[in-house]
Amino acid sequence: MDNPTRDDGAAADEALIARWQGGDQRAATELVGRHAQALARFAVSHGVRDEVEELVQDTFVRAFNSLQSFRADSSLRTWLFTILKRLVLDRQRAERRQRNKVELDEGHAIDEFDALDGMVADEALVRVRQATARLSPMQRDVFALRVNEGLPYAEIARVVESTEGACRVHYHNAMRAIKEYMTDD
Amino acid sequence: MTDCPNGLMRDQLPEYVHGVLSAADAARVAAHLEECGDCRDEVALLETVRADAEGRTPHINVAAIVSALPRPSAVTGRPASGRIRSTRAWQFAAAATLVLAVGSSVLWQRSPEGATQRVADSSQVLPTPASTAPVATAAEQVAPTEGMMFGGGLSDLSLNDLESLLGQMDSVRTLPSSQPESMTPVIAVKDGGKAL
Numbered sequence: 001m002d003n004p005t006r007d008d009g010a011a012a013d014e015a016l017i018a019r020w021q022g023g024d025q026r027a028a029t030e031l032v033g034r035h036a037q038a039l040a041r042f043a044v045s046h047g048v049r050d051e052v053e054e055l056v057q058d059t060f061v062r063a064f065n066s067l068q069s070f071r072a073d074s075s076l077r078t079w080l081f082t083i084l085k086r087l088v089l090d091r092q093r094a095e096r097r098q099r100n101k102v103e104l105d106e107g108h109a110i111d112e113f114d115a116l117d118g119m120v121a122d123e124a125l126v127r128v129r130q131a132t133a134r135l136s137p138m139q140r141d142v143f144a145l146r147v148n149e150g151l152p153y154a155e156i157a158r159v160v161e162s163t164e165g166a167c168r169v170h171y172h173n174a175m176r177a178i179k180e181y182m183t184d185d
Numbered sequence: 186m187t188d189c190p191n192g193l194m195r196d197q198l199p200e201y202v203h204g205v206l207s208a209a210d211a212a213r214v215a216a217h218l219e220e221c222g223d224c225r226d227e228v229a230l231l232e233t234v235r236a237d238a239e240g241r242t243p244h245i246n247v248a249a250i251v252s253a254l255p256r257p258s259a260v261t262g263r264p265a266s267g268r269i270r271s272t273r274a275w276q277f278a279a280a281a282t283l284v285l286a287v288g289s290s291v292l293w294q295r296s297p298e299g300a301t302q303r304v305a306d307s308s309q310v311l312p313t314p315a316s317t318a319p320v321a322t323a324a325e326q327v328a329p330t331e332g333m334m335f336g337g338g339l340s341d342l343s344l345n346d347l348e349s350l351l352g353q354m355d356s357v358r359t360l361p362s363s364q365p366e367s368m369t370p371v372i373a374v375k376d377g378g379k380a381l
């Protein structure tokens with residue numbers, strides 16, 4: 001790896017996990033502080049508007065309850081994103097069931113969310129939001145993790161359960177779609 | 186907005202924006218940006234998207250989350266909770282042996298009200314880091330071997346559950362998992378409400 005920054009992050013997480021397992025509760029504060037906002041951004045990119053913090057909290061609770069089974073062959077960050085993604089998808093499914101609706105695809109759910117999300121002064125920002133809302137769920141996840149978090153394709157592939165090569169294609173397709181939308185009419 | 190023909194360079198732009206490239210790579214990208222308007226436009230777009238994502242995300246109260254976490258001793262002091270990780274073959278073998286041993290007696294070991302614990306109770310299903318390895322193609326995603334952890338002892342399981350467990354052991358690499366079983370979040374209520 002030619003990326004000391006990223007490796008340092010994973011190593012720091014591992015050290016903090018070891019400290020926490022050794023009884024140091026402050027290590028939990030550091031671990032949560034390192035990842036909470038990124039998890040919240042990922043939830044928001046999924047169209048979650050309410051209870052973002054509850055989702056993030058639930059992600060950490062689940063992760064910490066299973067830290068004894070965490071193995072460092074994947075990064076903690078990847079694992080947290082994966083847990084959050086499943087919680088979000090499960091919640092969205094539950095909400096759809098509750099509304100007793102015909103299965104909507106997740107892209108539509110995001111459309112609804114963005115259409116309702118007014119009060120954006122910047123016209124370019126409105127276009128960007130509309131463009132990202134039109135991405136497929138897979139493109140949206142890959143794009144969000146790549147652009148908002150700067151994750152490498154290898155990590156993204158684990159979160160979205162795909163391959164690095166496929167994620168690279170999804171990312172560039174998403175970028176092309178957004179550019180085309182931005183420059184249309 | 187056109188695409189720069191230098192795909193390798195474009196591929197590094199998100200990491201450049203996040204400052205996570207090595208110094209040498211960052212210098213190469215910076216030099217390229219000096220002479221490439223397409224990539225400068227793309228960087229501007231990336232920064233807009235990223236800033237928007239940050240701007241629309243509520244600030245998370247770290248202390249509130251930490252207060253809801255288990256204490257270290259409460260988790261690590263537990264003797265592995267009887268959980269079995271799908272990635273540990275020896276544990277599978279041990280579980281299978283135990284299943285055979287208790288299979289005939291499990292029915293009368295159930296609790297009086299007949300409640301049984303589901304195998305892979307979804308509220309306990311967590312993706313395991315080792316189980317999310319990429320597979321051959323995006324179109325043919327094979328499930329990670331999630332859902333093979335379970336709480337409680339094998340004697341808590343019904344005969345059907347035990348058969349189901351054995352079935353899962355056999356097909357552990359072929360389970361479709363992009364649709365994991367519904368998870369029932371056990372969300373601790375925090376004080377203070379949402380931070381916005």
Ligand SMILES: [Zn+2]
Nearest residue numbers: 189191221224
């Ligand atoms: Zn360029």
